[in-house]
Amino acid sequence: ETGVTQTPRHLVMGMTNKKSLKCEQHLGHNAMYWYKQSAKKPLELMFVYSLEERVENNSVPSRFSPECPNSSHLFLHLHTLQPEDSALYLCASSQDVAGGYNEQFFGPGTRLTVL
Amino acid sequence: GQNIDQPTEMTATEGAIVQINCTYQTSGFNGLFWYQQHAGEAPTFLSYNVLDGLEEKGRFSSFLSRSKGYSYLLLKELQMKDSASYLCAVMDSNYQLIWGAGTKLIIKP
Numbered sequence: 001e002t003g004v005t006q007t008p009r010h011l012v013m014g015m016t017n018k019k020s021l022k023c024e025q026h027l028g029h030n031a032m033y034w035y036k037q038s039a040k041k042p043l044e045l046m047f048v049y050s051l052e053e054r055v056e057n058n059s060v061p062s063r064f065s066p067e068c069p070n071s072s073h074l075f076l077h078l079h080t081l082q083p084e085d086s087a088l089y090l091c092a093s094s095q096d097v098a099g100g101y102n103e104q105f106f107g108p109g110t111r112l113t114v115l
Numbered sequence: 116g117q118n119i120d121q122p123t124e125m126t127a128t129e130g131a132i133v134q135i136n137c138t139y140q141t142s143g144f145n146g147l148f149w150y151q152q153h154a155g156e157a158p159t160f161l162s163y164n165v166l167d168g169l170e171e172k173g174r175f176s177s178f179l180s181r182s183k184g185y186s187y188l189l190l191k192e193l194q195m196k197d198s199a200s201y202l203c204a205v206m207d208s209n210y211q212l213i214w215g216a217g218t219k220l221i222i223k224p
Contacts, residue, residue: 099210
């Protein structure tokens with residue numbers, strides 16, 4: 001595997017379900033990110049981790065719970081979601097959190113549908 | 116607040132040139148990125164500008180004017196595979212990327 005991988009690629013869940021999204025980066029990066037992408041809207045940064053420590057939490061509802069067990073893996077645990085949470089969830093990584101030229105590498109995303 | 120503006124959609128003809136504009140208002144500036152995103156795929160990095168001027172990379176060029184809060188992405192010799200969304204993002208003083216909503220580029224034969 002190379003780059004950033006995400007599983008599952010598609011997920012349909014009911015509002016009472018609990019599910020988890022998984023992201024793995026094979027680039028040796030120190031920073032990992034979760035983004036939400038809704039149609040015709042800017043990417044919304046949800047969480048940022050640097051060396052497994054959360055450094056950013058942009059007022060995300062508690063029904064989204066991130067976990068970063070090591071610098072290569074990032075999870076997003078989902079529970080009691082709402083239909084408006086349906087979106088593409090993108091994981092990204094970069095060498096570090098700070099620094100000017102800090103290109104982010106994205107995974108293919110998980111297309112989430114909440115019924 | 117912080118804001119990135121870019122056109123929602125543009126149409127161009129195969130073989131032609133197209134310019135996608137991006138204007139921004141952010142808290143500080145640590146560089147501007149352009150990403151390409153094909154439908155159903157991950158965004159991929161195209162360019163990075165931190166100083167004023169033009170950066171050329173093959174058929175793609177990116178321009179920055181920090182005093183005007185303005186950038187553009189120039190695509191030459193358009194090919195059908197260039198049909199995609201183009202995302203403009205600015206890194207603010209906290210090194211956080213602020214994203215535009217993207218410009219959907221449609222290429223016609």
